[in-house]
Amino acid sequence: MVDIEELRKQHLETQFDQKEFVLSADNLIIAARASGETREEFLDPENENFQATPAFLCSLASGSTLPIDFPSLGGIPMDGGKAVEINAPVKPGIKLTGKTSLHEIYDKKGRSGRMIFIVVRMDLYNDDEELLATTDSRLVIREKPDS
Numbered sequence: 511m512v513d514i515e516e517l518r519k520q521h522l523e524t525q526f527d528q529k530e531f532v533l534s535a536d537n538l539i540i541a542a543r544a545s546g547e548t549r550e551e552f553l554d555p556e557n558e559n560f561q562a563t564p565a566f567l568c569s570l571a572s573g574s575t576l577p578i579d580f581p582s583l584g585g586i587p588m589d590g591g592k593a594v595e596i597n598a599p600v601k602p603g604i605k606l607t608g609k610t611s612l613h614e615i616y617d618k619k620g621r622s623g624r625m626i627f628i629v630v631r632m633d634l635y636n637d638d639e640e641l642l643a644t645t646d647s648r649l650v651i652r653e654k655p656d657s
Contacts, residue, residue, distance in 0.1 A: 512626060517615050518590035527610040530590055531570055533562055541566045561599035568592040568645050572610040572632060583626060583651050586608040590627060590648030598642045608632045613646060628653045
């Protein structure tokens with residue numbers, strides 16, 4: 511049985527990866543159209559408020575999903591959803607730095623057994639170290655039954 515408290519002590523809020531991104535206007539428009547977006551600030555690069563959609567920001571990922579020394583939990587991994595918080599518009603053509611850490615680790619017991627939830631957080635900064643957005647990706651691991 512995995513000790514959740516020990517995982518928290520060892521891994522929470524410690525940056526384990528960093529990646530740079532430069533978003534292109536063309537890719538932002540393609541993604542916005544594909545998701546059914548209709549607002550001009552997501553579709554028109556001539557609009558002064560043109561920016562990435564929250565869904566596009568959730569698609570950005572660093573090279574590592576978990577810290578290299580994170581133990582294998584076995585079980586069945588599943589995508590538990592995404593969330594994004596935007597502090598300032600994320601515009602195309604600027605260098606973004608994504609800094610990744612584990613934000614939360616917890617478990618729940620259900621009818622199918624124990625499930626472990628891991629929230630991987632990537633903070634997106636511009637060159638001035640201004641936090642533009644935060645994306646959370648939730649990984650759910652259902653422990654294998656003992657039988």
